[in-house]
Amino acid sequence: MLDRVAAVLRGLGSRVTSRLWRLGFASRFIFATLLYSGASFRRLSLTIREIYFSGVLSLIIILVSGLFVGMVLGLQGYDTLQRYGSSEALGILVALSLVRELGPVVAALLFASRAGSAITAEIGLMKATEQLSAMEMMAVNPIARVVAPRFWAGVISMPLLAALFSAMGIFGGYLVGVQLIGIDEGSFWSQMQASVDFREDIVNGVIKSVVFGVIVSWIAVFEGYDSEPTAEGVSGATTRTVVTSSLAILAADFILTALMFRGA
Amino acid sequence: MNRMTLDLWVGIFVAIGLAALLFLALKVGNLASASSGETYVLKASFDNIGGLKVRAPVKSAGVVVGRVSNISLDLERYEAVVTMNIGNQYQFPRDTFAKIRTSGLLGEQYIGLAVGGDEQMYKPGDSVKKTESAMVLEDLVGQFLFSKASEGNDKASGN
Numbered sequence: 179m180l181d182r183v184a185a186v187l188r189g190l191g192s193r194v195t196s197r198l199w200r201l202g203f204a205s206r207f208i209f210a211t212l213l214y215s216g217a218s219f220r221r222l223s224l225t226i227r228e229i230y231f232s233g234v235l236s237l238i239i240i241l242v243s244g245l246f247v248g249m250v251l252g253l254q255g256y257d258t259l260q261r262y263g264s265s266e267a268l269g270i271l272v273a274l275s276l277v278r279e280l281g282p283v284v285a286a287l288l289f290a291s292r293a294g295s296a297i298t299a300e301i302g303l304m305k306a307t308e309q310l311s312a313m314e315m316m317a318v319n320p321i322a323r324v325v326a327p328r329f330w331a332g333v334i335s336m337p338l339l340a341a342l343f344s345a346m347g348i349f350g351g352y353l354v355g356v357q358l359i360g361i362d363e364g365s366f367w368s369q370m371q372a373s374v375d376f377r378e379d380i381v382n383g384v385i386k387s388v389v390f391g392v393i394v395s396w397i398a399v400f401e402g403y404d405s406e407p408t409a410e411g412v413s414g415a416t417t418r419t420v421v422t423s424s425l426a427i428l429a430a431d432f433i434l435t436a437l438m439f440r441g442a
Numbered sequence: 443m444n445r446m447t448l449d450l451w452v453g454i455f456v457a458i459g460l461a462a463l464l465f466l467a468l469k470v471g472n473l474a475s476a477s478s479g480e481t482y483v484l485k486a487s488f489d490n491i492g493g494l495k496v497r498a499p500v501k502s503a504g505v506v507v508g509r510v511s512n513i514s515l516d517l518e519r520y521e522a523v524v525t526m527n528i529g530n531q532y533q534f535p536r537d538t539f540a541k542i543r544t545s546g547l548l549g550e551q552y553i554g555l556a557v558g559g560d561e562q563m564y565k566p567g568d569s570v571k572k573t574e575s576a577m578v579l580e581d582l583v584g585q586f587l588f589s590k591a592s593e594g595n596d597k598a599s600g601n
Contacts, residue, residue, distance in 0.1 A: 223445065226452045234455045273470050338459025345462035348470060371472030375497075380471045384463070 204400050211329050211399065214322035224327040225334075232293035232328070233335030237342070239292055240285055244343035247280060248272060248350025255351075256359055265361055269370035272351030277374060277383045278439070281344030283431050286390035289336060290423040294398035297328050298419040301402025302412035310403075325403060329395045336391025337384050344383065382438045389434060390427050397423040481508060481527035482566035486540040486553070491522040492576025494542055494551045500526045501543075502555040507532040510553065526553065535560035542576040551576060 218225045255271040301324060304310050310320040348370075355361045374380070398419050405415030491513065500508040508528035516523045528534075537558030544551050564570070 227448060229452045229455065230448050234451045237455065277466060277470065335455075338456060338462070341462040341466060342459055345465050348466075367469070370470055372499075374471045376467055376471040380466050383466075 200404070203404065204396070207400050207403065208396050210321050211326050211396075214319055215326040215330060217322040218327040218330050224323070225330050228327045228331030229335055232289075232297065232331050233339065236289055236292045236335070236339060239288055240339045240343050241346050243284065243288060244281075244346030245350040247284060247343075248276065248347030248352075249354045251275060251280075251347065252351040252354030252359070256355060256361070265359075266365040266369055268351065268355045268361055269366040269368075270373045272355070273348055273370045273374050274379060276344045276347040276351075277379050279431070279435070281347065282340045282383050282386040282390055283427060285340040285343040286336065286387065286394060286427045287424055289332075289339060289391075290394045290398070290427065291420050293332065293335070294394045294419050294423055295416045297332070297395070297398040298402040298405070298416045299412060301325065301328070301399060302405035302407075302415050305403065305405060306407040306409070306412055308407075321403075325399045329399050332395030332398065333388070333391045336394065337387040340383070340387035340390075378439075382434075385438075386431065386434050389430060393426050393430055394423045397426065480530045482530055483511075484508075484526045484528050484534075484564060484566075484568060484570060486524050486526065486570040486573050487516060487519070487521040488524060488540075488542060488573050488575045489521060490575040490578060491524060492542055492544075492551055492578060494524065494553070494576065498550060498552050500528065500553045500555065502532065502534070502557060507555070524553065533563045536562045536564055537572065538564065538570060539572045539574060540570040541574040544577070 251272050252268060255268050256265055259265045259267055259271065301310075304320075304324065310324065313320045313323060352366065356363045356366050401415040401419040401422070405411045494510065494513065496510055496513055498510045499506045500510065508526050510524055511527045512525040514523050514525075515521075534555060535558050537560040539556040539558065541554045541556060542551055543554040
């Protein structure tokens with residue numbers, strides 16, 4: 179009996195220690211990444227290449243989903259607002275929900291599954307095929323050469339993608355609200371402009387997307403670097419990247435929203 | 443993929459990303475018209491401002507002529523002092539009424555300026571003399587109940 183209790187407790191203890199150890203490793207890893215990121219700005223072509231792979235290639239999915247999210251918001255928002263006779267407020271609804279929440283969050287979730295998983299798989303495979311060890315043998319720091327450019331590319335791409343998502347979504351809401359349903363165009367834009375504040379709404383949305391960019395890129399490069407160097411290990415790491423970063427985005431969004439908009 | 447096309451695509455990406463930010467700032471957030479134009483300051487004291495907030499619009503005949511820039515409490519008379527920034531092109535006579543109004547049934551509160559016929563205009567920094575406080579729903583309900591109750595008393599004493 180006592181043995182069983184001890185075994186359960188030992189299992190719990192070892193799980194907690196290994197989680198903590200991983201968390202500590204992840205923190206040391208991000209510091210190492212920041213420390214060695216000089217090269218990714220001195221040799222800008224490295225970072226530009228990664229911006230192409232994580233940013234430019236995510237454009238299609240971000241733009242198309244932004245458009246559709248905006249159009250759905252337009253339809254659903256109109257359905258509810260017209261019951262209260264205030265369908266002109268559709269512009270406010272679409273713009274505020276996109277700029278404050280949906281733009282940064284949905285763009286970050288899409289970015290995590292489109293680009294984050296690719297980064298993890300790439301770095302994991304480099305590790306599995308011992309390319310990272312080969313670099314170390316040649317006195318090339320793999321963190322400076324492989325990890326840091328991918329990290330910074332994600333941090334730079336994320337706010338731009340989120341802004342594109344919001345802009346596309348507002349355009350989608352405009353298409354449905356004004357062109358399809360026939361809300362007055364002037365009041366759609368003017369009500370939106372009257373209630374969207376630059377500092378309170380747009381700057382806070384951009385801050386959110388920068389934070390999400392750091393979170394997604396950090397998790398993606400860490401999971402890749404820490405993955406087991408086997409086919410199974412890489413696939414597990416890719417899955418963990420998507421799951422962990424999605425959860426982290428949503429949790430961070432709640433904390434940021436509570437800090438930013440509680441007083442408003 | 444060669445270096446030139448890569449740079450071109452990343453350049454396009456960054457350019458349209460920044461254009462989207464600019465679109466959000468100018469067309470959606472209306473940054474351009476919010477900060478443009480010279481303004482002067484008018485003050486007004488109210489017994490009760492209700493739910494008026496900083497940045498609420500100041501309207502005259504329904505046209506937005508300025509915004510509320512500050513709200514504070516005057517500790518000598520226990521009145522709310524509202525500071526408004528009014529656009530320089532708008533001048534108001536000295537018998538203008540400042541009233542706190544609500545747009546729609548549940549909408550935001552704003553300051554309405556009802557213009558009088560005085561020849562003299564308010565100068566920057568002046569305080570609006572005639573003000574009307576916000577309508578507080580609880581007070582209205584209280585008055586209504588009170589008048590109903592006294593009606594009932596009259597009837598009871600009449601019998």
